[in-house]
Amino acid sequence: MTIENTSPDAVRPQVSIHGLQKSFGGLRAVKHVDLNIYSGEVLAIVGDNGAGKSTLIKMLAGVVVPDEGEIQIRGEKVEINNPNDARELGIETLYQELGLVDTFNVPENIFLGRELTTTKFGVPVMDHKEMKRRTQELLERxxxxxxxxxxxxxxxxxxxxxxxxxxxxxxxxVNLIIMDEPMAALGIDESSKVLRLITNLRDKGEAIVVISHNLDHVFSVADKVAVMKNGALVDVVSTDEVGHDELVTMIVSGKPHKRDQAPN
Ligand SMILES: Nc1ncnc2c1ncn2[C@@H]1O[C@H](COP(=O)(O)OP(=O)(O)OP(=O)(O)O)[C@@H](O)[C@H]1O
Ligand SMILES: [Mg+2]
Incomplete structure (x- = not known):
């Protein structure tokens, strides 16, 4: 089924997915999914275990290469064959294992893998001062x-x-920020801080995709919700148009939201 996540102001999507498919052997993990992701919006992806959520975002992140379909950034087709391609296209992904180096300080972690260097007596050395300055600037922003x-x-x-x-x-x-279960290991207080950071980034105009099993988190952070079941996209709904129970029904039944008018 094709469901368009259309925005009322008809702005061009930041990232769009067209007919994306992935099978693992005989298992169709993601079936012909079309999805639009807009700047200044948080899109949550929900669905039961094995629904295909992680596989879908892994295709954006370059961790899984699709069998079929196309990914576009601001209307331009892009090739994402590995995580490096995704990063170069400004698609950044946060996985559950955060990948921080425990013994490094904050700037060293922020610049991990893209350290800034300067030369001292003709020898290249890490530019700790500049990394710290840019880290402070970023955190403030x-x-x-x-x-x-x-x-x-x-x-x-x-x-x-x-x-x-x-x-x-x-x-x-960045063009797109993807987070797979970013609140999973956090307590209530900590979760609400991370949720606030996510909405804050949204308000600064970022396009954000969040996978979450926690529907309270979904309702507090997301503008729209994409529901998946058995690899297929069931529907994309606005968090204003459905309630908690309706969303649960969609996840379980795999049936789209009942609307007065068919989505166009
Ligand atoms: N590398 C792989 N090889 C074989 N099968 C896979 C692979 N990755 C995912 N699958 C299968 O594809 C289906 C979708 O998995 P996926 O991880 O995308 O689900 P999910 O919606 O993220 O689930 P969860 O909520 O449990 O994280 C599952 O049946 C899973 O077992
Ligand atoms: Mg998953």
């Missing part, structure tokens, strides 16, 4: 407050570590 930047990141709380991992996605220009 996205309103993340940390007590200090110099401590090893293992000494921060779960929510602060999550914020550091999210900040890292933004050190370069």
């Amino acid at each position: 996205i309103d993340v407050q940390l007590p200090s930047l110099d401590r090893p990141v293992r000494s921060y709380s779960g929510g602060q570590r999550q914020a550091i991992a999210i900040s890292r996605l933004l050190i370069e220009d």
Whole structure:
């Protein structure tokens, strides 16, 4: 089924997916999914275990290569054959294992894999001062407050570590931020801080996709929800147009939301 996630203001999607498919052997993990993702919006992807959520976002992240279909950024077809392609296209993904190095401090983690260097007596060395300066600038820009930047990141709380991992996605220009279960390991307080950071990034105009099993989180953070079942996209609904129970029904039944008018 083709369901268009159309925005009332008819702006061009930041990222669009057209007929994306992936099978693993005989199993069709993602079946012909069409989806639009807009700047300044949080799109949540929900569905039962094995619905195909992670496989879908892994195709955007270059971890899984689609069998069929097309991905476009602002209307231009892009080729994403590996994670590096995705990163170069400004598609940044946060996985559940945050990939922080516990013994490194905040700037060292933010710049992990893209360290800044300078030369001292003709020898290239890491530019700690500049990395710290740019880290401070970044954290200020996205309103993340940390007590200090110099401590090893293992000494921060779960929510602060999550914020550091999210900040890292933004050190370069991004087109799309993808998060797979970003609140999964966090307590209530920490979750609400991360949810606030996500809405804050949304308000600054980022396009954000969040996978979550927690529908309270989905309702508090998402503008739209894409429901998947057995690899297929069931429907895309606005969080204003459905309630908690209706969303659960869609996830379980795999039936689209009943509307007065058919979606166009
Ligand atoms: N690399 C793989 N090889 C074989 N099968 C896979 C592979 N990755 C995913 N699958 C299968 O594809 C289907 C979709 O999996 P996927 O991980 O996308 O689901 P999900 O919606 O993210 O589930 P969950 O909520 O449990 O994370 C599942 O049946 C899964 O077993
Ligand atoms: Mg998953």
